Amino acid sequence: MPLRSARDRGVPRDAVHHPLFARYYARISVGAETRMGMARVRERLLAGLSGRVIEVGAGNGLNFSHYPGTVSEVVAIEPERVLRQLAVEAALRAQVPVDVAPGAAEALPVKSEAFDAAVVSLVLCSVRDVPRALGELRRVLRPSGQVRFFEHGRGGGRVMTFTQRALDRTLWPPLSGGCHLSREPVAALREAGFALGPYRRLMMPENGPALPSSYCVLGTAWRPPGTPE
Numbered sequence: 001m002p003l004r005s006a007r008d009r010g011v012p013r014d015a016v017h018h019p020l021f022a023r024y025y026a027r028i029s030v031g032a033e034t035r036m037g038m039a040r041v042r043e044r045l046l047a048g049l050s051g052r053v054i055e056v057g058a059g060n061g062l063n064f065s066h067y068p069g070t071v072s073e074v075v076a077i078e079p080e081r082v083l084r085q086l087a088v089e090a091a092l093r094a095q096v097p098v099d100v101a102p103g104a105a106e107a108l109p110v111k112s113e114a115f116d117a118a119v120v121s122l123v124l125c126s127v128r129d130v131p132r133a134l135g136e137l138r139r140v141l142r143p144s145g146q147v148r149f150f151e152h153g154r155g156g157g158r159v160m161t162f163t164q165r166a167l168d169r170t171l172w173p174p175l176s177g178g179c180h181l182s183r184e185p186v187a188a189l190r191e192a193g194f195a196l197g198p199y200r201r202l203m204m205p206e207n208g209p210a211l212p213s214s215y216c217v218l219g220t221a222w223r224p225p226g227t228p229e
């Protein structure tokens with residue numbers, strides 16, 4: 001499918017520029033597949049998907065090898081140049097067709113209602129404008145299309161949430177490619193008009209120490225039928 005350029009939608013081609021973080025993430029994320037059990041999470045995130053899928057903030061493409069054969073095409077949007085290049089290489093190894101393109105969640109360079117499903121994993125923490133990004137996911141999904149999400153966010157007791165907020169105001173976003181620790185992805189999906197399907201909270205790493213980034217949620221949400229874009 002021809003993609004509309006990101007520029008047409010008011011977002012420059014490289015809307016996200018975190019080359020140091022990108023190289024760091026590319027290295028640690030591969031190890032986390034086995035060490036932290038991320039490969040198992042990705043398998044669960046994508047199980048049962050079919051048809052045309054858009055993955056937003058695809059990073060270095062670690063989800064690609066987990067898409068089931070029932071998926072006919074994945075359009076993978078990645079704004080960061082270093083990660084996008086790695087995603088292109090991962091797409092070549094994938095078992096389903098994956099088309100990697102530049103763009104940002106806040107202005108997806110694709111037509112409305114063109115996808116059966118949308119995937120975000122560890123992305124809503126980093127986008128600049130969560131409501132706008134979720135509005136875009138809604139726009140590009142067909143009615144009754146689903147969002148699969150795996151995100152981290154606010155969690156733990158008072159000390160932990162205080163720590164998360166303090167880190168968000170200071171060191172964390174500049175050191176972590178714009179990531180925030182105290183966002184609430186489930187509430188954000190609900191506020192954006194998605195119907196929440198099953199979701200479960202989990203800690204990552206599952207059996208390790210509770211870190212400010214450990215409070216994760218894995219689940220499904222739907223664009224309700226008969227709702228406007």
Ligand SMILES: C[S@@+](CC[C@H](N)C(=O)[O-])C[C@H]1O[C@@H](n2cnc3c(N)ncnc32)[C@H](O)[C@@H]1O
Pocket residue numbers: 016025029056057058059060061062063077078079080083103104105106120121122123126127128177178
């Ligand atoms: C922690 S990485 C996760 C990558 C990948 N989804 C995964 O599961 O490994 C966060 C990703 O979000 C991307 N990102 C940041 N801001 C974005 C935006 N505004 N629109 C789309 N992607 C964005 C980053 O470039 C990066 O690839």
